[in-house]
Amino acid sequence: MENRVRALRTARGWSQGELGQRLGVSRQTINAIETEKYDPSLPLAFKIARLFGQTIEQIFQDAS
């Protein structure tokens, strides 16, 4: 699944660690999401969307 997490994070000038802290996950987990090695659960996707003030569909796109 493609996502815009990295673009949204860097636009706010946050490090992966900072974003992880705001979401309650580790820096490695943020990196795994940004590099598309890992698709977050629905609750975490909602948290990410809420934090960036966007909908889940605006951040995560189905690659197929």
Next chain:
Amino acid sequence: MMKSSTTRRLGLVLVFVGAPLLQFAMPYANWIRTSAAIAAGLMLVFFAREGIHDERVQELKLRAVTVAFSVSFTLTLILHWFLNRDFDVTRDFDGASMAMRSISAFDLIIVTMATALALFLYWRWQDGISDDGRSPSTTS
């Protein structure tokens, strides 16, 4: 509830201090006793909660232990075949000589937990590497 770091430290102490003491400092060295200590220690280390125990950690741990069980059970069967030329894992000892003809359950746990730990740490390390191969500390 015990803190995650305490659980991990207890496991490491069991593996690196408890097990050698049991094997070399006690009278009548007994591998089964030692392997039980190592198995318990590795289980404590693997199942200890991480500093940030998020959903990715849970997923990787579950995946690591699933792969590790398959790997270790296959290794056990292969080893058993080499020792006995059959797959009858219910026959642990040679009746006449009492020679061990298969690995014990504690040995199986040691192989499983060591494999699971190695896989988990490797995948976690890979999670920290960005697309361009930069180390975690330099990824902004």
